[in-house]
Amino acid sequence: TVTGGIGRLSKGYLDVYFKKGSGTEDKLLRLTGVSLSHPLTRESVDELGTATSIDKPLEGNLRNEITLTFNRNDLREFAKMQGIESSFDSGNVTELLMSNLKSINNMTITFKIYRSQTTKDSSTLLKTMTYTNCTFIGDTNSTPISGASTTELRFSTGSFSIVGSGLPPTYA
Secondary structure (H helix, E strand, O other): OEOOOOOOOOOOOEEEEEEEOOOOOEEOOOEEEEEEEOOOOHHHHHHHHOOOOOEEEOOOOOOEEEEEEEEOOOHHHHHHHHOOHHHHHOOOOOOOOOHHHHOOOOEEEEEEEEOOOOOOOOOOEEEEEEEEEEEEEEEEEEOOOOOOOEEEEEEEEOEEEEEEOOOOOOEO
8 A cells, every 4th residue: 555654765656867068868777886975955945845746957057966876887887977888788998987977968867756567657757866967077996805806987067957746655
């Protein structure tokens, strides 16, 4: 049953897309985590908390930071982000440099939150957050003692827009 409480995000409710310039949008399939940092103004915080849909850029011109977390050995996703996925799959790529992401201009990262973990269409789409003109600002690698190694890719942008509101329902 669905309760009326505040929703929670779990696997399946969130899809993340990455696009370079005016190219095609690709879904990132093997993310293990995302982090969004918004140094928002008071007006922007009010806009994010509203129960009605918003379809305009948020106020402020402040830098937003997006962190995408992957398993460290998931090189195919890094190749996809650099636009060399087919070369990587055919074995023609022997080295992937994170610095290659620095040379890509006008990246767009889009987050889509759905009401359903399985049905993903316009009827279940709750919110779309789009970050345009993203620049790659760095990567961090970590290896915990009891877990898998991860790589975090960090991006920054001043261009953020949100369409829709709400989180997925909480299931009891």
